[in-house]
Amino acid sequence: MKYYAGIDLGGTKIYSLIIDENGNILGRNKIKTEGADSFENVIERIKECYYGVLKNSNINEDQIEAIGMAVPSSVNVDKGILIYAPNLGSGWRNIELSKIMFEKLRKPFFMDNDVNMGVFAEYSLGAVKNYHHIYGLFIGTGIGGGYIKDGEIIRGVNYTAGEIGHMIVKIGGPRCNCGRKGCLEAIASKIGIVNYIIKLVEKKGEKTILPEFAPNWRKSVGASALNKCFQRNDRVVVKALTRAAKTIGIAIANLINSIGVETIVLGGGVIEELGDVLIPIIKEYMVEYSIADGAKGIQLLKASLRDDAVALGAASFTSIPENSKYLYKG
Ligand SMILES: [Zn+2]
Secondary structure: OOEEEEEEEOOOEEEEEEEEOOOOEEEEEEEEOOOOOOHHHHHHHHHHHHHHHHHHOOOOHHHEEEEEEEEOOEEEOOOOEEEEEOOOOOOEEEEOHHHHHHHHHOOOEEEEEHHHHHHHHHHHOOOOOOOOEEEEEEEOOOEEEEEEEOOEEOOOOOOOOOOHHHOEOOOOOOEOOOOOEOEHHHHHOHHHHHHHHHHHHHOOOOOOOHHHHOOOOOOOOOHHHHHHHHHOOOHHHHHHHHHHHHHHHHHHHHHHHHHOOOEEEEEOHHHHHHHHHHHHHHHHHHHHHOOOOOOOOOEEEEOOOHHHHHHHHHHHHHHOHHHHHHOEOO
16 A cells, blocks of 8 residues: 655644545644744654654555645646745745755655645545546635646646636725735635625625624634625625625636636635535526536536545555656655
């Protein structure tokens, strides 16, 4: 039996797991990233997380064939270069991270974008494993996307394809983290939803019961607090969530009109908590804004792998023999 490690490197946590060659998970480990300002420190934390998961899985280092790591950045997968990760430290740029990790962990090493890996896991082992031409959207604090056609992740010539979060859906709309205005993420991510609620309350004087469920809501609000307000028919929250869902539906219609997909998988914290509320509205707008019969038969499926998805995708992608061409081996 062969074994593979998958690592999900995030700005606040590092999550790792070990799979066997059939995709069964043997063990997991999660630690805080901590001290992300120091690059060396983060590399040490990745190493710590990896040795921790070996222990939790009762696997010896020698039994590991290769390691896959997902990062919050676009990635040159051919050279193992992290291109730009604004959420790591004060922003990591152009780092030969596969080479560095290979030298640290002494295993063939693969690296890709985190959402690509999450979507790949849903495609190979999760909610959309019976489909071939899929698009995945992960809606949480931000919005990420990934596109898979016939088993191949479509990354684009400069490794930025699939970033539906930065599709402009409103010219001159709210400012996005990427610096531009009117991106889908700026309207329909959790941050976009909360910013809109702030605007309704502070500029238009509308009233909301959100502070009852999230006293510090301007700074931090969970999707579950939004759900509670929606269930109590809070006008402001209903308005903000409906606006987000409509916009996501239109963005998906834009996708269908431009590339045509077989199915869409939706994941992330906002969908996990609010999927039942949002998905019917998303679907209505997807159908309405797709040209001709473009959306006919296209299903919106909820992601099923939750916290495992990203690390599992990285391990699973790395375990496929045809992908060994992407491994950094020194
Ligand atoms: Zn943007």
